[in-house]
Amino acid sequence: MVKQLDKASVRERIARRAEKEIESGYYVNLGIGMPTMVANYIQEGKQVVLQSENGLLGIGKSPLKTEVDPDLINAGKETVTAQIGASYFSNAESFAMIRGEHLNLAILGGMEVSETGDLANWMIPGKMIKGMGGAMDIVHGAKKIVVIMDHVNKHNEPKILKKCSLPLTGKQVVNRIITDRAVIDVEEDGLMLVEVAEGWTAEEIIASTEAELRISEHLQPGAY
Amino acid sequence: MQMKTIYTSFEDAVKNIQDGSTIMVGGFGLVGIPENLILALVDSGVKHLTVISNNCGVDDWGLGLLLKNKQIDKMIGSYVGENKKFERQVLAGELEVELTPQGTLAERIRAGGAGIPAFYTPAGVGTPVAENGEVRVFDRKEYLLQTALKADFSLIRAAVGDDAGNLVYNKTARNFNPMMAAAGKITIAEVEQLVETGSIDPDHVHTPGIYVQGMIEGKQEKRIERLTLRQEM
Numbered sequence: 001m002v003k004q005l006d007k008a009s010v011r012e013r014i015a016r017r018a019e020k021e022i023e024s025g026y027y028v029n030l031g032i033g034m035p036t037m038v039a040n041y042i043q044e045g046k047q048v049v050l051q052s053e054n055g056l057l058g059i060g061k062s063p064l065k066t067e068v069d070p071d072l073i074n075a076g077k078e079t080v081t082a083q084i085g086a087s088y089f090s091n092a093e094s095f096a097m098i099r100g101e102h103l104n105l106a107i108l109g110g111m112e113v114s115e116t117g118d119l120a121n122w123m124i125p126g127k128m129i130k131g132m133g134g135a136m137d138i139v140h141g142a143k144k145i146v147v148i149m150d151h152v153n154k155h156n157e158p159k160i161l162k163k164c165s166l167p168l169t170g171k172q173v174v175n176r177i178i179t180d181r182a183v184i185d186v187e188e189d190g191l192m193l194v195e196v197a198e199g200w201t202a203e204e205i206i207a208s209t210e211a212e213l214r215i216s217e218h219l220q221p222g223a224y
Numbered sequence: 225m226q227m228k229t230i231y232t233s234f235e236d237a238v239k240n241i242q243d244g245s246t247i248m249v250g251g252f253g254l255v256g257i258p259e260n261l262i263l264a265l266v267d268s269g270v271k272h273l274t275v276i277s278n279n280c281g282v283d284d285w286g287l288g289l290l291l292k293n294k295q296i297d298k299m300i301g302s303y304v305g306e307n308k309k310f311e312r313q314v315l316a317g318e319l320e321v322e323l324t325p326q327g328t329l330a331e332r333i334r335a336g337g338a339g340i341p342a343f344y345t346p347a348g349v350g351t352p353v354a355e356n357g358e359v360r361v362f363d364r365k366e367y368l369l370q371t372a373l374k375a376d377f378s379l380i381r382a383a384v385g386d387d388a389g390n391l392v393y394n395k396t397a398r399n400f401n402p403m404m405a406a407a408g409k410i411t412i413a414e415v416e417q418l419v420e421t422g423s424i425d426p427d428h429v430h431t432p433g434i435y436v437q438g439m440i441e442g443k444q445e446k447r448i449e450r451l452t453l454r455q456e457m
């Protein structure tokens with residue numbers, strides 16, 4: 001039954017698991033799309049400062065209708081508020097902060113990840129190129145880069161590959177992959193399966209992953 | 225105190241911009257764009273522009289209006305996905321596009337205004353951005369050489385400006401505006417409010433007046449691209 005999760009539940013499962021990567025005291029950049037959803041699940045009591053690359057440190061909740069300021073948006077161009085203690089700055093300062101590795105964590109979406117931690121998430125050849133935005137900078141910025149995505153594509157083909165087939169966003173940049181089925185770490189000598197989601201077995205994860213997976217001694221089955 | 229040219233019409237503010245000019249235009253999405261200066265450029269009919277801006281507006285607002293009018297020959301930016309006309313013009317060969325990672329774009333503009341001709345950044349190594357690029361290793365990590373950007377004119381937006389050209393921005397409307405102010409040979413600032421020199425605390429100035437040549441006060445629509453609200457509990 002678990003395998004029949006609808007799309008929204010799959011996204012929620014991934015987002016909830018990704019939230020566990022965030023520790024109290026962290027400065028975090030969340031990518032556009034599913035990663036932005038992770039903010040909805042941050043546990044009460046965790047002190048977290050979210051960075052938006054368009055020049056805001058300390059993203060608050062979405063505004064009430066009466067609080068909307070058209071000059072205050074996140075990198076996804078959505079209206080936001082600023083939390084108490086927030087600061088504003090230019091894009092140059094923002095990316096200096098990012099490239100300077102001052103952020104603890106970035107959570108990004110992915111189309112493909114390779115066994116060496118290469119990430120492809122910005123273009124599909126033959127389709128209109130929209131642009132990479134800040135993704136190519138951010139993958140070199142945070143101390144830890146977590147990619148969240150579906151384990152397989154809509155044709156049921158693996159997205160975790162020996163080598164990415166799509167043009168890269170960054171080479172050897174990913175530290176951890178979180179999917180609807182598993183958590184996989186990128187280590188020096190390859191990929192390590194560390195957690196398996198409820199409803200899946202390690203064998204099924206291996207079968208739906210093109211890259212070679214080693215199984216951690218501390219593998220957690222039914223972890224989330 | 226050096227007084228700046230204060231324009232009273234947007235038409236006058238952009239009249240020196242000629243065909244073939246390279247212009248920087250501030251803003252992130254539609255936030256912090258010099259709305260009225262862009263409208264004046266559309267009316268001026270100036271053509272063959274090279275435009276440096278993070279985005280290219282939307283179909284019916286911001287830089288999208290210049291695009292619609294086919295006034296842009298080349299666009300340098302990081303994300304152009306909000307604009308459908310873009311695709312048609314690129315495919316038709318009417319528009320040249322140079323996509324640059326956003327942090328690299330910000331730093332190339334900063335460098336342009338700061339007298340730094342080029343710099344190395346990790347962004348883009350191993351990606352299509354690095355094709356034909358110069359990669360160099362520092363401390364066992366690869367970096368890509370990127371060159372500075374400058375412009376004939378920078379059109380920017382600020383919340384408050386004084387007669388001396390000092391500018392203050394509001395919230396995330398700051399974005400690319402301060403770096404562009406410095407990287408333009410001629411920088412024209414569209415301000416929401418023009419105040420008497422001396423009324424901005426020097427400690428609160430975001431862009432010092434030295435970077436600004438002309439100013440004009442105007443009223444903006446401030447269109448919202450993605451209104452996202454939370455419900456009242």
